[in-house]
Amino acid sequence: xxxxxxxxxxxxxxxxxxxxxxxxxxxxxxxxxxxxxxxxxxxxxxxxxxxxxxxxxxxxxxxxxxxxxxxxxxxxxxxxxxxxxxxxxxxxxxxxxxxxxxxxxxxxxxxxxxxxxxxxxxxxxxxxxxxxxxxxxxxxxxxxxxxxxxxxxxxxxxxxxxxxxxxxxxxxxxxxxxxxxxxxxxxxxxxxxxxxxxxxxxxxxxxxxxxxxxxxxxxxxxxxxxxxxxxxxxxxxxxxxxxxxxxxxxxxxxxxxxxxxxxxxxxxxxxxxxxxxxxxxxxxxxxxxxxxxxxxxxxxxxxxxxxxxxxxxxxxxxxxxxxxxxxxxxxxxxxxxxxxxxxxxxxxxxxxxxxxxxxxxxxxxxxxxxxxxxxxxxxxxxxxxxxxxxxxxxxxxxxxxxxxxxxxxxxxxxxxxxxxxxxxxxx
Amino acid sequence: xxxxxxxxxxxxxxxxxxxxxxxxxxxxxxxxxxxxxxxxxxxxxxxxxxxxxxxxxxxxxxxxxxxxxxxxxxxxxxxxxxxxxxxxxxxxxxxxxxxxxxxxxxxxxxxxxxxxxxxxxxxxxxxxxxxxxxxxxxxxxxxxxxxxxxxxxxxxxxxxxxxxxxxxxxxxxxxxxxxxxxxxxxxxxxxxxxxxxxxxxxxxxxxxxxxxxxxxxxxxxxxxx
Numbered sequence: 341x342x343x344x345x346x347x348x349x350x351x352x353x354x355x356x357x358x359x360x361x362x363x364x365x366x367x368x369x370x371x372x373x374x375x376x377x378x379x380x381x382x383x384x385x386x387x388x389x390x391x392x393x394x395x396x397x398x399x400x401x402x403x404x405x406x407x408x409x410x411x412x413x414x415x416x417x418x419x420x421x422x423x424x425x426x427x428x429x430x431x432x433x434x435x436x437x438x439x440x441x442x443x444x445x446x447x448x449x450x451x452x453x454x455x456x457x458x459x460x461x462x463x464x465x466x467x468x469x470x471x472x473x474x475x476x477x478x479x480x481x482x483x484x485x486x487x488x489x490x491x492x493x494x495x496x497x498x499x500x501x502x503x504x505x506x507x508x509x510x511x512x513x514x515x516x517x518x519x520x521x522x523x524x525x526x527x528x529x530x531x532x533x534x535x536x537x538x539x540x541x542x543x544x545x546x547x548x549x550x551x552x553x554x555x556x557x558x559x560x561x562x563x564x565x566x567x568x569x570x571x572x573x574x575x576x577x578x579x580x581x582x583x584x585x586x587x588x589x590x591x592x593x594x595x596x597x598x599x600x601x602x603x604x605x606x607x608x609x610x611x612x613x614x615x616x617x618x619x620x621x622x623x624x625x626x627x628x629x630x631x632x633x634x635x636x637x638x639x640x641x642x643x644x645x646x647x648x649x650x651x652x653x654x655x656x657x658x659x660x661x662x663x664x665x666x667x668x669x670x671x672x673x674x675x676x677x678x679x680x681x682x683x684x685x686x687x688x689x690x691x692x693x694x695x696x697x698x699x700x701x702x703x704x705x706x707x708x709x710x711x712x713x714x715x716x717x718x719x720x721x722x723x724x725x726x727x728x729x730x731x732x733x734x735x736x737x738x739x740x741x742x743x744x745x746x747x748x749x750x751x752x753x754x755x756x757x758x759x760x761x762x763x764x765x766x767x
Numbered sequence: 768x769x770x771x772x773x774x775x776x777x778x779x780x781x782x783x784x785x786x787x788x789x790x791x792x793x794x795x796x797x798x799x800x801x802x803x804x805x806x807x808x809x810x811x812x813x814x815x816x817x818x819x820x821x822x823x824x825x826x827x828x829x830x831x832x833x834x835x836x837x838x839x840x841x842x843x844x845x846x847x848x849x850x851x852x853x854x855x856x857x858x859x860x861x862x863x864x865x866x867x868x869x870x871x872x873x874x875x876x877x878x879x880x881x882x883x884x885x886x887x888x889x890x891x892x893x894x895x896x897x898x899x900x901x902x903x904x905x906x907x908x909x910x911x912x913x914x915x916x917x918x919x920x921x922x923x924x925x926x927x928x929x930x931x932x933x934x935x936x937x938x939x940x941x942x943x944x945x946x947x948x949x950x951x952x953x954x955x956x957x958x959x960x961x962x963x964x965x966x967x968x969x970x971x972x973x974x975x976x977x978x979x980x981x982x983x984x985x986x987x988x989x990x991x992x
Contacts, residue, residue, distance in 0.1 A: 379805060439818070479923060483845035490853020494825070498855065501864055509864060516861045520854060526847075540842075540924060 358471035371468060378475050379611045381439070382455055386612045390417040393544040393612075393661045421605060428599070429601040434504030443502060444606035451610040451617065454488035457481060458620045459546045461630050472543060473630075473646065481540035484531055485621055489576055492614065493519045493672025496578070496585060499607070500595035511594030514672065517587040518575060521679035522582075526572035528687035529565040530696045533557050533625045546629035558626035561694060568687050570659075573618040575679070577611065579660055581667040583686040584675060619656035620649075627652050689715060796837050804830035819862050821856055826851045842924045 359365055359747065391406065391414050398405025408414030442730060457739030461473030478484060500512020536557065537548040549555045556567040575582040586594030596607050607758055623629055670678070689711040696707030803826060810823030828851045835844035922925050 436816070436818070439822070461913075478841060480841035480845040483849065487845050487848040487853065490849050490857070493853070494856055497860055497864075498818075498822075501860075513864055514862065516857050516864075520857055520861075523854070651911070 344524075353609060365533065370466070370471060374471075374475050376678040379452070380457060382452065382616065383612060385616055386609055387417045387421075388414070389588070389612050389616055389657060390420075390608075392657065396661045397665050398623060398656065399461075401606070401663075403663075424605040425602055427601040429603070430598070432504055432598045434439055435598065436502040436504065439498050439502035440598075441603070443495050443499035444603045444610075445495075446498060447492060447610040448606050448613070450492040451613040452489040454485050454492075455613070455617045455620065457484050457542045458617070458624055459542055459629050460649055461642065464642045473642075474543060477541050477543045479541065481542050482534065482545065482625070485538060486527055486530065489526070490519075490523060492576075492610075495607075495610070496595050499599065503595070503598035505598060507591045507593070508595050508597045511585050511587070511591050511597075513576065515595060518582065518675060518679075521676060522572045522575035522683070525568050525679065525683040525687050526576060528684070528691055529569040529572065530625065532561055532565045532691055534559060535691075535694055535698055542629075543626055546624060546631065550631045556626065556628045556631075561626075562690070564686065564690050568683050568690075570622060570656075571678075571683060573622065574660070574663060577614045577618055579611075579615060580664040581669050582675060583669060584672060587669060589624070591671075593628075615657065615660050616653070619653045619660065622656050623649060623652040685715070685718075705706075793837060796833065800830045800833040800837065802830075803827070803833070818860065821859050821863065824859075825852050825856050828856070840923060844928055 359372065362711070369648035395405045395412070409415035409419045431437065456475040457478065459472065459474040459477075463470055464471055465471075496515040496519075497512045500508040500510075500515065503509070533545060537545045539545065539548075545557075549557055549560075554560070578585045583592075584594075586596060588594075591597070596604055599607060632648030632650040633643065634641060634644035692711050693704060693707050697704030807823045807825075807827030807830060811820045811827065812819040814823055828847060829892040832844040832852070835841075835847060
């Protein structure tokens with residue numbers, strides 16, 4: 341056995357039965373095929389997703405949408421992609437050349453990698469090897485998703501900065517603030533899932549939700565964490581209504597303004613790939629992943645989990661599109677308010693309650709009471725604080741009178757002259 | 768050069784000793800990761816553009832994450848990427864972009880005289896000391912597996928969690944208190960009291976400066992000369 345193969349299990353998953361019988365070339369081949377299949381499936385699904393989005397939005401807006409290339413315009417994305425390949429590749433004069441060229445790849449690579457941890461189906465047996473339908477099941481599990489989504493920020497930020505012009509820069513500054521803000525709420529909800537599962541790996545998370553609808557984390561945790569998570573991932577993927585990063589009506593095209601040709605295409609490829617990955621992760625974390633009832637037709641047992649997984653993912657993809665069609669873009673301050681003042685406190689409080697209930701019912705009730713009391717107190721302190729802000733704004737009048745003395749020369753009133761005597765008398 | 772090679776070998780030995788099995792893959796990964804870490808670190812200092820420096824820093828942090836994976840510490844590796852590469856350097860970049868200090872700098876100009884030779888000397892001294900200590904005792908490597916063995920019977924995260932919340936609870940709590948204090952302090956320092964509301968019957972433009980409101984910069988300049 342070569343040393344390279346020996347290192348495979350610890351990186352790609354210690355639970356996967358594929359590695360139980362040691363690692364040989366067949367196993368390596370299976371892993372390789374899995375990689376290629378996931379890559380291909382992602383590319384094709386991005387193509388279909390763009391078509392799906394355009395079609396659904398046209399329906400919602402009473403338009404026809406793409407209908408020229410192929411049946412129902414399904415090849416439209418392919419045509420667009422080919423066209424973009426042959427477009428002129430522009431490089432702005434004031435751009436930072438290296439970073440400008442690097443940025444699209446920094447976006448696309450994390451988008452690809454994040455999908456690796458998604459369990460697509462159950463276990464299958466091919467050529468006497470049983471393995472999980474999942475590219476990798478690393479021990480760090482879901483943390484890998486957080487790592488990849490935080491790396492994804494760089495592509496957007498650097499694209500905007502390196503363009504050397506103002507609208508992209510504004511877009512990238514917004515991107516960094518937005519993604520960091522919503523990552524906190526995102527992480528907090530993931531922590532709740534991990535708490536209730538007791539494991540970080542996505543396979544364990546999925547297995548923990550198996551067999552019963554009430555076992556799905558969305559229901560077990562109370563709907564709130566799922567809602568927070570979903571809002572956070574919409575913000576993380578820069579999808580409407582959180583698309584302030586590219587905000588066409590304010591920033592021309594945001595961070596992609598200066599990009600053209602295949603680099604432009606790469607950004608959109610990664611945006612849609614992120615959408616797909618995040619939908620899949622939502623299904624994994626909150627809706628049981630490939631879990632669902634199966635029909636007992638011989639030789640199709642491996643197929644049902646995959647179909648369930650795909651079906652659930654498509655539901656969330658539709659929700660993404662629906663949000664885009666239905667909601668107007670948030671203002672920047674609304675975005676920050678929602679993230680910092682609502683989602684993060686809510687997720688923190690909910691995390692405490694979940695942690696309490698994981699120990700036992702009494703702890704859970706105690707935590708609930710604590711969180712309620714604490715939130716009332718904090719709300720009150722905010723109210724008092726904002727009132728004090730108002731009184732303080734009046735205070736300067738007092739200060740004015742103290743300062744307004746004839747013996748204090750100021751710049752705009754000539755020294756020695758008594759300015760506005762009535763006020764001075766009052767003091 | 769020999770010192771560097773020695774350091775690499777020493778750390779490689781440490782890595783393999785910690786993981787328990789010395790294989791060629793471990794060694795090769797270590798060399799590649801170490802090269803990434805070092806070249807990134809040098810890049811941070813040498814790059815003329817602050818944004819490039821920040822990117823080099825990200826590269827270094829990634830290399831360190833790889834080293835953590837090599838030591839079978841997946842959790843720490845993930846946290847390294849999430850927290851340092853994903854949040855802290857992003858904040859650096861945010862500040863660099865916001866303040867507009869992302870101009871190329873002439874690094875040949877030296878603001879502090881004698882700074883560079885001194886830096887080289889101190890680093891050489893530090894590295895020599897580190898290597899000596901590593902040779903003499905296990906100080907630089909640390910005791911192997913303080914929290915528990917790294918065999919795969921219990922998961923990494925569970926071991927870390929147990930030791931942080933039992934054995935090392937006090938330092939952990941103190942550290943978190945420290946962080947909270949730092950955050951509160953930063954907010955208190957950065958916060959400006961609400962802007963002065965001009966009452967309709969008062970004319971602030973007649974050169975009146977009030978002390979209770981924090982001096983805005985131009986108002987301040989009017990008084991101090």
